[in-house]
Amino acid sequence: xxxxxxxxxxxxxxxxxxxxxxxxxxxxxxxxxxxxxxxxxxxxxxxxxxxxxxxxxxxxxxxxxxxxxxxxxxxxxxxxxxxxxxxxxxxxxxxxxxxxxxxxxxxxxxxxxxxxxxxxxxxxxxxxxxxxxxxxxxxxxxxxxxxxxxxxxxxxxxxxxxxxxxxxxxxxxxxxxxxxxxxxxxxxxxxxxxxxxxxxxxxxxxxxxxxxxxxxxxxxxxxxxxxxxxxxxxxxxxxxxxxxxxxxxxxxxxxxxxxxxxxxxxxxxxxxxxxxxxxxxxxxxxxxxxxxxxxxxxxxxxxxxxxxxxxxxxxxxxxxxxxxxxxxxxxxxxxxxxxxxxxxxxxxxxxxxxxxxxxxxxxxxxxxxxxxxxxxxxxxxxxxxxxxxxxxxxxxxxxxxxxxxxxxxxxxxxxxx
Amino acid sequence: xxxxxxxxxxxxxxxxxxxxxxxxxxxxxxxxxxxxxxxxxxxxxxxxxxxxxxxxxxxxxxxxxxxxxxxxxxxxxxxxxxxxxxxxxxxxxxxxxxxxxxxxxxxxxxxxxxxxxxxxxxxxxxxxxxxxxxxxxxxxxxxxxxxxxxxxxxxxxxxxxxxxxxxxxxxxxxxxxxxxxxxxxxxxxxxxxxxxxxxxxxxxxxxxxxxxxxxxxxxxxxxxxxxxxxxxxxxxxxxxxxxxxxxxxxxxxxxxxxxxxxxxxxxxxxxxxxxxxxxxxxxxxxxxxxxxxxxxxxxxxxxx
Numbered sequence: 001x002x003x004x005x006x007x008x009x010x011x012x013x014x015x016x017x018x019x020x021x022x023x024x025x026x027x028x029x030x031x032x033x034x035x036x037x038x039x040x041x042x043x044x045x046x047x048x049x050x051x052x053x054x055x056x057x058x059x060x061x062x063x064x065x066x067x068x069x070x071x072x073x074x075x076x077x078x079x080x081x082x083x084x085x086x087x088x089x090x091x092x093x094x095x096x097x098x099x100x101x102x103x104x105x106x107x108x109x110x111x112x113x114x115x116x117x118x119x120x121x122x123x124x125x126x127x128x129x130x131x132x133x134x135x136x137x138x139x140x141x142x143x144x145x146x147x148x149x150x151x152x153x154x155x156x157x158x159x160x161x162x163x164x165x166x167x168x169x170x171x172x173x174x175x176x177x178x179x180x181x182x183x184x185x186x187x188x189x190x191x192x193x194x195x196x197x198x199x200x201x202x203x204x205x206x207x208x209x210x211x212x213x214x215x216x217x218x219x220x221x222x223x224x225x226x227x228x229x230x231x232x233x234x235x236x237x238x239x240x241x242x243x244x245x246x247x248x249x250x251x252x253x254x255x256x257x258x259x260x261x262x263x264x265x266x267x268x269x270x271x272x273x274x275x276x277x278x279x280x281x282x283x284x285x286x287x288x289x290x291x292x293x294x295x296x297x298x299x300x301x302x303x304x305x306x307x308x309x310x311x312x313x314x315x316x317x318x319x320x321x322x323x324x325x326x327x328x329x330x331x332x333x334x335x336x337x338x339x340x341x342x343x344x345x346x347x348x349x350x351x352x353x354x355x356x357x358x359x360x361x362x363x364x365x366x367x368x369x370x371x372x373x374x375x376x377x378x379x380x381x382x383x384x385x386x387x388x389x390x391x392x393x394x395x396x397x398x399x400x401x402x403x404x405x406x407x408x409x410x411x412x413x414x415x416x417x
Numbered sequence: 418x419x420x421x422x423x424x425x426x427x428x429x430x431x432x433x434x435x436x437x438x439x440x441x442x443x444x445x446x447x448x449x450x451x452x453x454x455x456x457x458x459x460x461x462x463x464x465x466x467x468x469x470x471x472x473x474x475x476x477x478x479x480x481x482x483x484x485x486x487x488x489x490x491x492x493x494x495x496x497x498x499x500x501x502x503x504x505x506x507x508x509x510x511x512x513x514x515x516x517x518x519x520x521x522x523x524x525x526x527x528x529x530x531x532x533x534x535x536x537x538x539x540x541x542x543x544x545x546x547x548x549x550x551x552x553x554x555x556x557x558x559x560x561x562x563x564x565x566x567x568x569x570x571x572x573x574x575x576x577x578x579x580x581x582x583x584x585x586x587x588x589x590x591x592x593x594x595x596x597x598x599x600x601x602x603x604x605x606x607x608x609x610x611x612x613x614x615x616x617x618x619x620x621x622x623x624x625x626x627x628x629x630x631x632x633x634x635x636x637x638x639x640x641x642x643x644x645x646x647x648x649x650x651x652x653x654x655x656x657x658x659x660x661x662x663x664x665x666x667x668x669x670x671x672x673x674x675x676x677x678x679x680x681x682x683x684x685x686x687x688x689x690x691x692x693x694x695x696x697x698x699x700x701x702x703x704x705x706x707x708x709x710x711x712x713x714x715x716x717x718x719x720x721x
Contacts, residue, residue, distance in 0.1 A: 107520060110637045111611040114527050143524045144532065184519050186606070211520035211606070213493055276604065277578020277631055280660040281702060287662070300580060329702075330580035331566065331587035333558020365583070366562050395588055395703035 018175035023092030032073030051082040100124035100192035124192035168201035184214020250303025267322035267408035282327025285397030302334035308342030323358035332365030344378030358407035364391035438490035450551030493517035513539030537609025570595015573625040592706030613641035634661030643694040
């Protein structure tokens, strides 16, 4: 799921004719000054990064004059906030806030719904999760019928939005639904929806995530990596996406993740899974043995050897790994020899740099015997701890992770000594 | 008997002339599926493996009468049109082995399917396989692999993972048992059928004694299955493994989703709810054969 930054989201709101604060994006302090001059009143300068909670992290500053706006931008640009480098700020008019509302749309995949849910609340400006249920009005939308203006009016009316504001509030919710639909969003929020002291209703901040499979219809959004993630893509993630885009045969999925072990951590395993479900099995097993997995990788759907090789190289590119595991925890329908060839090439390049390195290779399914032979033959002269297994251990997540742990402990001891 | 598929089930393949469509149509046929016709706009009059190809589903119906099932091998961004076409031709079962389908398209086709009283399997489902009868989609992979590792028997299999829907039958066969029907619900964020839609069919199936299920973190399939069992609508033994205990919390896509998911979705939470419903939850997937043997000893599972 590709998350948009605030200013990108607001550009979509503008297309839907939804009122947003006057403002623009600045990449330098001078640009920030010029935007503030143009606005001609007090402004707010906001960092444009992926993370939420920017205000609390010091990423939002107020400025009464263009001078102050320039200084605020100078302080924010180039800073690191919530671990992310600030490259852009949004300079906007400061709103005179009377009330803060909330509007959001998500998809409910439950069996009794399978539809978009429109949410409205009179308690805006905070995390919607912390708002009591009686302050949130919900509506399941029948997509064949669509979402109508009076649906929005009814939602607002349920929470007693005053008559003088109810029409602009409803229009904003309808605009939000149109944006949700037209851009294939999976999540879209206005938070807060501000009622100003002079009675205007404005989308003051937004959060939009585009569905991975819908991003392809909207090249104008410039989505770098159309993949579900809670964090911005890393350099390795971007390379993996490049590999995927260049060759659509099969899947090469790779994402770095923050995997933490409860209790003692005995080592870090570069993990190369096969098939979403099977790949998860391996992580479950390794974690239970106190082995951390810094990445979730998956090659499946019959990729060519070149793609498997690149995935393995990405896994090996991670600093600080104490072992490599090919977690083929599935009896694959695809001929496994393509995997075997790709893996052998990667191991022959990587292992000479890492004497004694622990390597666990599990491959099962179609052409298993031939594939295991390729792995054995291709790695037999390498100076490393290599274990190769097939179908008889396809669900032995515990046993394989235990063996991995033993090898890692030996290897680490050797490294120290 | 089997769920969904019998020897006489009449099947049309949409997108039959494509690389996937033609290969899988042959696979389905070799396993015994009654594939009667194919559809690819612009390719009417051709044949694939002896199967006649039509320009539209309507034209195929005119020549062969109504179909029971359509299997769609259509690129994700074009799937919606094909599914609407099938629904308008009164097809009540649609199997969609298609990934990367835009989310709003899925919502529209699922809504239209519901209005038409049809069942939609997927998108992102590799299909259904009933050993000895046939397959819809490509579950089983190759004829060689499916014939060897999909043994007829009495364990019903449902999976949220395509790869695991091939692995469970393999492991079950190695343990000396067989499968009644294997079904993959699909990997897209919204699917037309969930565990709770499929389980009642296995409940009705006299060939199914117990269920083996591969679950995953996220979504609500497992919670809904637990609810079904708790309310007495499914009474056969279920053994399940739920993967993804490690998943970082941030992988749940938003705070807002919690409002409708009511706190469900995490693997630990799923396991708790499943156990409360009396479902057998495995700590490790390799305990499945052992559990099946126990059920056999208790007289709850036939071998052949």
